[in-house]
Amino acid sequence: GAGVSQSPRYKVAKRGQDVALRCDPISGHVSLFWYQQALGQGPEFLTYFQNEAQLDKSGLPSDRFFAERPEGSVSTLKIQRTQQEDSAVYLCASSLRGSGYTFGSGTRLTVV
Amino acid sequence: DAKTTQPPSMDCAEGRAANLPCNHSTISGNEYVYWYRQIHSQGPQYIIHGLKNNETNEMASLIITEDRKSSTLILPHATLRDTAVYYCIVRPGEGQKVTFGTGTKLQVIP
Numbered sequence: 001g002a003g004v005s006q007s008p009r010y011k012v013a014k015r016g017q018d019v020a021l022r023c024d025p026i027s028g029h030v031s032l033f034w035y036q037q038a039l040g041q042g043p044e045f046l047t048y049f050q051n052e053a054q055l056d057k058s059g060l061p062s063d064r065f066f067a068e069r070p071e072g073s074v075s076t077l078k079i080q081r082t083q084q085e086d087s088a089v090y091l092c093a094s095s096l097r098g099s100g101y102t103f104g105s106g107t108r109l110t111v112v
Numbered sequence: 113d114a115k116t117t118q119p120p121s122m123d124c125a126e127g128r129a130a131n132l133p134c135n136h137s138t139i140s141g142n143e144y145v146y147w148y149r150q151i152h153s154q155g156p157q158y159i160i161h162g163l164k165n166n167e168t169n170e171m172a173s174l175i176i177t178e179d180r181k182s183s184t185l186i187l188p189h190a191t192l193r194d195t196a197v198y199y200c201i202v203r204p205g206e207g208q209k210v211t212f213g214t215g216t217k218l219q220v221i222p
Binding site: 004043045059103105 | 146148153154155156157158161197199203208209210211212213214215
């Protein structure tokens with residue numbers, strides 16, 4: 001597609017529920033990043049993939065957060081047993097090697 | 113920790129040039145300076161990037177000091193649609209995580 005697509009656009013989850021957030025990067029983009037953005041803050045790095053390999057997951061806040069990109073294209077960020085502090089916008093970005101990032105519009109997660 | 117420092121907010125009159133500063137005093141020789149902006153409820157949008165030479169595209173100009181320790185993003189004729197948060201980031205090598213700060217909230221005033 002023309003851009004990075006994320007779904008759903010909005011998600012409301014009850015505390016303790018598991019959620020899965022999807023990212024469709026631009027076709028052919030090798031690098032894929034997930035960021036978390038709290039209200040009024042800049043995006044915070046979560047994890048990075050190069051093709052299907054997860055090369056950096058140092059930003060994942062807890063073992064409840066899990067990301068995968070099994071075929072090197074679509075990626076899923078899964079959050080288990082959601083907590084209120086998980087409420088944020090989750091951004092996905094992709095890039096070609098050495099180029100700038102293209103971000104999706106994000107998924108706004110609200111945990112109630 | 114963010115490798116850049118930006119003022120938290122700025123105002124600019126519509127039609128005037130907006131000059132957004134950024135300090136990146138610890139930048140390494142092979143690190144690029146990238147600028148993004150984020151309009152409410154959207155993901156960050158790429159604006160421009162540079163290594164050591166000044167750059168210009170259809171959106172903006174980027175002026176990087178000779179010592180590369182700071183840069184300025186210039187929007188030559190600001191419009192109301194340029195109201196956004198502007199992020200200056202230093203991009204490390206391929207695959208290394210990029211750290212965003214809190215950016216500069218630019219308000220363009222009619």
